[in-house]
Amino acid sequence: MASVAATGTPSPEELKFLEIQQKYIEEAAKRLRPDGLDQFVRLKDAGSERFRALAEDPWADHAALNAREPVKDGAKYKFLISGAGYGGMLYAVQLIEAGLASGPNDILMVDAAGGFGGTWYWNRYPGLHCDVESYIYMPLLEETGYVPKYKYAPGPELLEHANRIATKWNLHDKALFRSSVKSARWDEASQLWNVDVTEGRGPGEPSRELKLQAQYVLVACGILTNPHIPKIPGLETLSGDIFHTARWNYSVTGGSPEDPSLTGLQGKRVGIIGTGATAIQIVPRLAKWAKELYVFQRTPSAVSWRGQRPTDPEEWKSKIAYKKGWQLERMLNFDSYMTNGAKEGQENMVADGWTEMPAFSAVIGSPAAATLVPTSEEIGKHVGRLYQLDLPSREAVRARADSIVHSPETAAKLKPWYPTWCKRPCFSDEYLQTFNLPNVHLVDTDGKGVDSATPTGLVVAGKEYPLDVLILSTGYVTPSIGSGNPATRAGMQIYGRGGRSLDDKWQNHGAATLHGVCTNGFPNLFFSPVAQSGQAVNNVFSIGAGSEHAVHIIAKAEAKAGAGAIVEVTSEAEEAWTMEILKRAAWFAGVGGCTPGYITAEGEFTRISGDPAEMMKRSRTTPWGEGMESFLNVLRAYRAEGSLKGIEIAARAA
The missing domain is CATH 3.50.50.60 (FAD/NAD(P)-binding domain)
Incomplete structure (x- = not known):
């Protein structure tokens, strides 16, 4: 809230600020509905066959996919990756580059789509572009040597890049498309995951029910995975x-997708x-x-x-891809403006509309969270500062x-x-x-x-x-459903030790992870981070950091216990990390005043504000409060220490 002048009479500027805040409150209130998320239904769950049919894949080449050598029922893989978008592909590439996956049955990627690309496979509407600069969004540009055509890549180019990555790392024969993981269940006897997969075969063809095994399950579902429509x-x-x-x-x-002539x-x-x-x-x-x-x-x-424009070849060579490690440097530079952490006199490398919005740090964190005292008075001042910071833009x-x-x-x-x-x-x-x-x-x-x-x-x-x-154009189910549970986002059931489901653990107790990528009771399970991890406007930055960290843990564990390693975070370690998340959760208090929508789960987050237990559970799902660069520094320090503190490692029984 803006401060009132010492006389007790608000200044004209303060009055204007108060009026705008009141306008925000009124506009949010008129959109708050008692049915919350229930005002929508997922396409695949719609009661009408007409709407369920809208979820079907219009792009799959069923004849070509059916001609491929089928995945055998009962097959065993070292790594089963749920997802073949950029997140799943980064997992696969990093595993290969780390020397953890070199054999023909080391990796199987399972995806409901008919090809690679994730959201860029499904979305092919006219005018489609990524809203984050292509030079920092498109993964592995240094490794592939690819030069994006525009500052903001169009959809076909992003899909093409996914296939470029697949070709360079030979992923085409490591993917099972048109398929969904229904469940993954840890088997104590074999010390492997039993994974049930349904493979579609196209119109008029019966689906196949597959029972597979995997040493590791990696859940790499995206955040835009389940389109929904209003009721x-x-x-x-x-x-x-x-x-x-x-x-x-x-x-x-x-x-x-290539021709916008909508005749x-x-x-x-x-x-x-x-x-x-x-x-x-x-x-x-x-x-x-x-x-x-x-x-x-x-x-x-x-x-x-x-400000869309073609990539200038000279600028690319001299100012963008000008040295080794340029892409990470540019990601961090962009992120510093989004977290209100840019240093005075620092060059703004991306210099777009995003970087004019420092108050977006309210949902992705900021270095300033490190000094925020979580008292009611200080939190109120913090929210007021965010509103003031936001007002010019x-x-x-x-x-x-x-x-x-x-x-x-x-x-x-x-x-x-x-x-x-x-x-x-x-x-x-x-x-x-x-x-x-x-x-x-x-x-x-x-x-x-x-x-x-x-x-x-x-x-x-x-x-x-x-x-x-x-x-x-009604969007997707919010990724925060199920307390940010990766199984819920992926539409699958995951059962760990003793048959306990991940749904049960997270719904009843809230998120619990180490660094947002693994959780106790679920050995050899890793996932793309949402809850309890660093988050960025550039989602590829976030998922790349998470997969890199998970692969590091696996590599260190296998160096210690061999290729049959069983890797599991301790309950003490995940609770210690959760406490670190909670210490910084007050930074995100500004979300409570938001209009109902994707960020607030259609206002459902605002309804728990009076219940301390629910507020605590919600706080456990928040990101790392100090922003992405701070989070990366935490991960680097953890890896440099070298002992995999908080991780139990065992060799699988022969």
């Missing part, structure tokens, strides 16, 4: 075409529900082709400038809407009234401009969402909007 009454009766942005239907729109939308009334990071990229493309475009908005996004974003959008009424509805950290910031030099076109109509629902659907359109505030095509 709108009557939606299944809509007669026009419907699809989700995560499964774009070019047979309806025309064009292709199939000519003469049609098109609606899109959602105005998040995906819709920001899609809406300008739809506007060029649709006869009428209706953009249904619950909560406006904050849209800053993008928020005001600039709102002013930008006024300067670009011709209609004052429309511009007002496109302004974000919440702090930067509450909803992923967006960047576009086209989105706001689109609302100046005569065929584009913003349907603002004042935070309520769409009321209902009829066979011919959508209804908002008693008015029906006739549609021929409806596009659901």
Whole structure:
């Protein structure tokens, strides 16, 4: 909260600040619904077959995949990796580079997609780009020697890069696609994981149920894995075409991932529900082709400038890839601006809209967390400082809407009234401009969402909007479900020693890990970190650090106990690490004032504020409060010490 002048009378600046805070509170309150996350349903769990079908893979080459040599039922692998996106691929590459996986049955990657790439396999909508600079987002650029074509890589280039990595490290014959891990169960007798996998074979083909074994299970599911849709009454009766942005239907729109000519939308009334990071990229493309475009908005996004441009070859050689280790250096430089930890006079290497938002540190941590005293008074001051730090960039974003959008009424509805950290910031030099076109109509629902659907359109505030095509840009299930449990995110069950499930451990007691990558009671299980680890705007930075650390632990353990090592963190070590997380958890108090959305699990986090036990459990899921560079320093110190403190290592019985 802003301080009041010594006279007791707020200054004009303080009054303005208080008014903005009150506006934030009011806008958040109108969006808070009693059903919370239940207002959505995962596509694959939808009651209507029409919607369940929207989750199917439109990209898989089933004939080619079925022609491959099948994985044998009962096969045994050293490493079974759940996930073949960038996270799973980093695990595989690091295992190979560490000399831990060299044989033909050392690695099996299992993924529901029909190929490598994760989110860049599934998402192929028109206008798709990564919103983080390609030079720091695309993994292994130094190792592959690849030069991204643009500062922000388009989707096809990101998918191509995944296949480039697969080719360089010979991963193509180490992947089982169109498949899901249903469960992994630790077997005390064999001291291996028994893994149940369902392999799809395409339309008209029966699926295969496989029972596999693995010495190690590595869970590398991403954070954008389960598309969901709102439970709108009557939606299944809509007669026009419907699809989700995560499964774009070019047979309806025309064009292709490489060709943005959406000729199939000519003469049609098109609606899109959602105005998040995906819709920001899609809406300008739809506007060029649709006869009428209706953009249904619950909560406006904050849209800053993008500044997309081709990679300059000279700049690449002289200022970007100019020395060994340049990519990590650039990642850390970018992260220092995001955690409000940049040093005075430091060069801003990335210098984009992200780096103008130091208050985003509210959700990824900051070096300043090290000195935050976790008392009610100091936490209140801390949150007030975050709001003050955030105000210039928020005001600039709102002013930008006024300067670009011709209609004052429309511009007002496109302004974000919440702090930067509450909803992923967006960047576009086209989105706001689109609302100046005569065929584009913003349907603002004042935070309520769409009321209902009829066979011919959508209804908002008693008015029906006739549609021929409806596009659901309604996002994904939040990765924080299940207290950040990696098994929940992956849609699988994991049973450790004594048959205890990871769901039971984390739901009842909260997250418990060492460095966010392993947990007691589940030997030889490692996962991509979310809870209790360093987090960054650049997710590849976070998952790469986590997989590198997990591979280091495995390598050191096998150097000590041989290739049959059994590796498990002690309960004392994971509780000690959890205490370190809790010491810094107060840094994230600003999330409590957020508008309902992805970050707050649709406001469900705010509902536990009065329950001390639930608050403690929630605090255990927070990231490392001091930011990514501090977290890396902790990992480096741990590895330099050399003893794998807190890890029990045993040799597997012959």
